[in-house]
Amino acid sequence: MAPVHRKKYDFRFKLSTVKYAEEHSGEAAARHFSVDPKRVRDWRKMKSELQRLCKENSKRARLPGGGRKKKQSRSSEDHGKRGLKSVPKKEQVDCEITACSAMTTPAPSPLSTHVLNTGMGVPGAGMVLSLHRLDQGTDTWNLLITGATNDDGRCPGLITREAFIPGVYKMRFETGQYWNGLGEACFYPYVEIVFTITDPSQKFHVPLLLSRFSYSTYRGS
Template identity: 75%
Template sequence: MSSNRLKRIKDHILSENQCSGMATPEGSPLTTHVLNTAEGVPGSHMALSLHRLDTGLAVWSLLSMGITNDDGRCTGLITREAFTPGMYKMRFETGEYWEHRGQKCFYPYVEVVFTITDSTKKFHVPLLLSCFSYTTYRGS
């Protein structure tokens, strides 16, 4: 059985209100919400991962993985203690998402790279998605 399939099974068992990341939804300083704008529904059950750039090695380190809940949200990606200033990347597995919906897409994945300078604030990174386009912004 593939590791991706095992991951999906594990996340299915977890609470729908929490991602499989390291933090509880209430304490997470970083959240995301995926919206399928083509169909007007939440981007539910989409795999994603959070990475941080290790500037000394110039490589991305995997911090956590999760799957959006039924509402398209993933909140428990990182703890307040682990959330430090630096460059981060969220990778959304959009190709798998569309394939499970029986559709083809142009972008097999979406990576959103952003810089955190003040890690005491909360950050929300929404992804608005269709088969052939995507948009993101810093939400509140």
């Protein structure tokens, strides 16, 4: 039987996964980064520790020799080995011994939404939604992305600037599932908002304000 090799993840990957999970959900992050959901949960619990280790590693990399003093009596190879031993064991096991720069913040999506539960006066957190674009040649909807709103009722990273082209789009909100999760019944099992984009260079904000028996939307920026 072939040996099983445990995959290693560096600090940047772990923190990027945590950031994505906070903005969307843990399950969405697990799917997006192709990792075990349990790892995502563990990394979220370790966020403060990961950030601390990341800063320490980054400072070490900025110093001459990676923060290690040179000794002319030893070869550069021996010097590298001494530096590796000085790194905490946790870092050696879990990640590459490299500089960890600040996480790359993705460019803001040209399309955004914000779900507000006006019946309770709170953000619509955990609302499952999907974004689609109409194929006018076949008159069918092509799924672009699925996700869920964060604790603030927002869903960052809906679409990239490159993928945002002129066309007819649809955002579908699983309102029935949302209200069922709150132990309430609602009149609308789902809400679909269809809109046309002619100038994708602009910023579009399409919020959803809803209660159990009504909803409204508008075009913002």
